[in-house]
Amino acid sequence: MSHHKLSDHQPEGGFSTPVGSRRTFFQWMTLAAAGVVGMGLAIPLLGSLISPAFTRRRLAWVDVGAIDELPAGRPTQLDHVTTTRDGWMEAKSRKAVWAVKDPQGEVTVFSPICTHLGCGYRWDDAANKFLCPCHGSSFGINGQVLGGPAPRPLDRLPAKVESGRLLVMYKDFKSGLAESIEL
Amino acid sequence: MASRLYDWLDSRLNLKPVQRTLLDEPIPGGASWIYVFGSVTLFLFVLQAATGMFLAIYYAPTPDHAYDSIRFIETEITFGWLVRGLHHWGASAMVVAIGLHMLQTFLYGAYKSPREAMWMVGVVLFLLVMTFAFTGYLLPWDQTAYWATQIGINMVGTIPLVGDFFSRVLRGGEVLGALTLSRFFAIHVLFLPAIIIGGIALHLFVLRRVGPAGPWADDRASLSSETFAPRQVYMDAVVIAAVFLLVAMLAFSIPLPLTDKADPSDTSFVPVPEWYFLFYYELLKYVHGPLEPLATWVLPLCVILIMLFWPFIDRNPIRNPIRRPVALGSGLLFLLVVFGLLGISIKQLYAVPRADPAVARGKAAYAQFGCVGCHRIHGEGGAVGPDLSTIGDTRPDRAWHLKHFRDPQSVTPGSFMPKFPLTDQQLNDLTTYMLSLKRAS
Numbered sequence: 001m002s003h004h005k006l007s008d009h010q011p012e013g014g015f016s017t018p019v020g021s022r023r024t025f026f027q028w029m030t031l032a033a034a035g036v037v038g039m040g041l042a043i044p045l046l047g048s049l050i051s052p053a054f055t056r057r058r059l060a061w062v063d064v065g066a067i068d069e070l071p072a073g074r075p076t077q078l079d080h081v082t083t084t085r086d087g088w089m090e091a092k093s094r095k096a097v098w099a100v101k102d103p104q105g106e107v108t109v110f111s112p113i114c115t116h117l118g119c120g121y122r123w124d125d126a127a128n129k130f131l132c133p134c135h136g137s138s139f140g141i142n143g144q145v146l147g148g149p150a151p152r153p154l155d156r157l158p159a160k161v162e163s164g165r166l167l168v169m170y171k172d173f174k175s176g177l178a179e180s181i182e183l
Numbered sequence: 184m185a186s187r188l189y190d191w192l193d194s195r196l197n198l199k200p201v202q203r204t205l206l207d208e209p210i211p212g213g214a215s216w217i218y219v220f221g222s223v224t225l226f227l228f229v230l231q232a233a234t235g236m237f238l239a240i241y242y243a244p245t246p247d248h249a250y251d252s253i254r255f256i257e258t259e260i261t262f263g264w265l266v267r268g269l270h271h272w273g274a275s276a277m278v279v280a281i282g283l284h285m286l287q288t289f290l291y292g293a294y295k296s297p298r299e300a301m302w303m304v305g306v307v308l309f310l311l312v313m314t315f316a317f318t319g320y321l322l323p324w325d326q327t328a329y330w331a332t333q334i335g336i337n338m339v340g341t342i343p344l345v346g347d348f349f350s351r352v353l354r355g356g357e358v359l360g361a362l363t364l365s366r367f368f369a370i371h372v373l374f375l376p377a378i379i380i381g382g383i384a385l386h387l388f389v390l391r392r393v394g395p396a397g398p399w400a401d402d403r404a405s406l407s408s409e410t411f412a413p414r415q416v417y418m419d420a421v422v423i424a425a426v427f428l429l430v431a432m433l434a435f436s437i438p439l440p441l442t443d444k445a446d447p448s449d450t451s452f453v454p455v456p457e458w459y460f461l462f463y464y465e466l467l468k469y470v471h472g473p474l475e476p477l478a479t480w481v482l483p484l485c486v487i488l489i490m491l492f493w494p495f496i497d498r499n500p501i502r503n504p505i506r507r508p509v510a511l512g513s514g515l516l517f518l519l520v521v522f523g524l525l526g527i528s529i530k531q532l533y534a535v536p537r538a539d540p541a542v543a544r545g546k547a548a549y550a551q552f553g554c555v556g557c558h559r560i561h562g563e564g565g566a567v568g569p570d571l572s573t574i575g576d577t578r579p580d581r582a583w584h585l586k587h588f589r590d591p592q593s594v595t596p597g598s599f600m601p602k603f604p605l606t607d608q609q610l611n612d613l614t615t616y617m618l619s620l621k622r623a624s
Contacts, residue, residue: 016213017410026413033417033424040431041230044262044269045237051261088241088248088255 052087061160061167062095064109068164070101075123075130075141077112082170095170097157098123098130100141109168110143111155118175121154130154151178204391206412211397213407214415218395220284222419223426225383227277230427231315234270235372242322244368246361249324250444254562257441268434274316276430278459281309289514292502293396299494301389304382306491311379313459318371320457324364329445330454332367333359338467341479359447399502443561443572451622455532462524465531486517545616548609557600560620568600575621584614 018026064078075098082095098110110130114121119134129146130139137148144153158169172183193199210218241260243252256263285305288294294302321332336359340350355362400406409415446452456464463483470478489496497510504511549555557568578584586593588610591600605613 015209015410016407018414023413026417030413030417030420033420036424037226037427040427041233041269044265045233047262048237048256048260048266049240051263052259055259088243088251088259090251 059169059171061169063165064097064099064168065166066164067101067105067107067161067166070099070107070166072101072103072105073141074125075100075110077123078166078168080168096120097168097170098154099159099166099168107159107161107166108142109157109159109166111157111171111173113155113173113175114150115152115155115173115175115177115180116148116150151176152180155180206410206416208391208394208411209408210395210411210415211406211408212400213409214411214418216418216422217287218415219419219422220280220287223423224277224280224284226423227273227280227426228379228383230273230430231270231277232376234266234273237266238270239372242368244322244365246324246364246445249322249364250441253323253325253441257439264439265431265434268437268439269430271439272430272433272437274319275458276426277312278316280426281312285309290504290511291396291399292504292507292510294494295497295500295502296494297393298389298396301386301393302494303491304386304389306487306493308379308382308386309490310487311375311382315371315375315379316457316459318367318375321364321367322371323441324445326442326445326449326452327440327454329359329447330452331456332363334454335456336363338479341476343476346480396502399504441562449622458525458529461528461532462521465524465528541612541615542619544608545612545614545619548605548613549616552603552605571617571620573620573622575618579618581614581618584617585610588613 017023060083062080062082064080070076077096078099079094079096081092084091084093096112098112100108100110102108112120114132114134114137116132116135116137119132121130121132121137121139123129124131127138128141130141130143132138132148132150135149137150138146139150139154140146142153143156145151155171155173157171160167174181174183189198238256241252241256241263243249253267256267258264260266288302288305317332317335321328336350336353339353340346342349351357353363353366354360355366397406455461466482467475467478497507499507499510501507555564557565559566559570559572561572583594587595588603588605590602591598
């Protein structure tokens with residue numbers, strides 16, 4: 001306990017409460033301390049709140065099979081297991097892609113989802129085109145629309161070949177639009 | 184601008200009397216740095232509430248996601264580690280602040296008439312904070328959390344007649360599991376905050392009705408008073424800012440231990456409670472057999488009751504500590520026992536890891552060669568190579584490790600682990616470190 005007997009203490013009604021510049025000093029120090037704590041808390045708390053809003057999903061190259069096993073000129077459905085992350089949850093899910101190898105060995109990979117309303121389409125050997133069972137959209141071997149309500153060609157997925165293996169980056173696209181927009 | 188807004192509101196809401204009530208409270212004997220602990224405790228409660236709310240945005244209170252969501256907060260969320268660090272160290276700081284607050288009240292005899300009710304509400308608040316600590320400890324759902332809580336609940340089970348009933352209610356059944364985690368979570372974030380806010384309001388209400396005790400001077404009439412603002416407010420604010428910076432510094436500099444995910448089948452895990460429960464953990468080591476219930480519930484119950492009713496046990500009206508040797512002596516004895524046990528416990532905890540310097544050197548080599556890029560130890564590191572958390576149990580053979588480090592393919596054909604240029608010393612240290620990685624920590 002210390003009793004400060006300071007010159008500018010002016011007892012008012014029995015109180016010895018500081019006035020004048022000393023009073024201003026205490027008020028400013030209080031404000032400064034509140035500012036330090038306030039900013040020190042606001043930055044990490046709000047930062048943590050908005051953090052996931054601006055994190056892009058990390059996409060990875062997935063090995064979907066050997067390039068040699070793809071028949072030239074005939075679309076093939078390739079299944080693979082991909083790890084999808086949803087916050088702290090990690091799930092392994094089976095995904096399929098359609099791969100077409102042209103006679104020169106160039107590979108095109110299509111998303112397996114119809115661009116109309118998101119059904120899964122298939123390759124029809126007899127008709128020589130991709131057919132969607134839901135609303136009858138059809139696509140050529142290069143993905144172009146041949147008929148039906150599909151608003152745009154099939155969506156292409158990034159693909160590359162590394163030491164004989166076909167690698168694909170799986171993505172989802174918005175359906176029903178004339179332009180291909182990644183989800 | 185601010186003052187015009189204030190005048191506008193004041194002319195309608197009549198704020199001046201409120202301001203006078205809040206800021207012009209008389210402090211007998213004047214403001215002092217020794218009176219800051221109550222405000223610091225209140226600030227730390229607000230800190231815990233704020234950081235807790237933001238942690239709840241990401242935390243998932245189920246056994247299959249709790250651990251992963253904490254890890255997610257630590258690694259994926261910007262400042263997530265800091266928010267969790269503030270909450271963790273804030274809890275410790277709160278226990279310290281309450282301890283100092285109670286010690287000051289005890290020394291100044293501020294619990295004496297007419298302030299008995301304020302002391303008793305304060306003891307209840309202290310018990311609520313310890314309940315916060317106990318329930319919050321389980322939430323990360325790691326090994327330490329799981330087994331420490333297991334022991335805590337089993338201790339409740341030793342109370343005769345009602346123990347079994349209480350421990351079942353705490354667990355939400357026979358075993359510690361999903362139901363336990365969700366009820367601990369609900370208690371920690373919904374029930375306790377609601378109760379403690381009422382308790383804090385009551386504590387402050389009593390304070391404002393009887394007023395602060397002030398110095399222990401015998402002739403109180405001779406004391407001059409000072410208003411709460413601005414000097415006591417300034418002292419409180421400065422210490423609060425210092426405490427905040429200290430807690431933030433701890434959160435920055437000491438990474439939070441998150442042990443392996445809780446494994447109910449691993450009974451070899453030896454849990455260690457938080458430091459503020461350590462003295463009690465140590466006490467239990469000395470009491471066995473028929474005397475055990477004495478330590479698990481008779482003694483704690485007695486201590487709590489004595490604390491609660493202390494103002495009625497110590498009826499001496501004198502407040503000057505020098506003139507009440509019995510009260511001071513018993514308080515001192517209590518603190519000596521608590522801190523003595525805490526000291527012994529800490530000494531023993533840190534005695535074990537220092538045994539073998541080779542382990543520390545091995546750990547350094549492990550970091551130096553970037554092993555963590557492929558291997559995982561207790562959740563830390565890549566998943567390309569095998570998890571090494573318990574390699575000392577699964578591969579206890581020293582010769583195998585030495586051979587493996589020299590040429591991995593020689594003992595594990597097809598392994599793509601590279602050969603590292605290790606000196607003989609490093610080879611031995613790394614092997615010693617590998618063998619030290621066992622289940623029982």
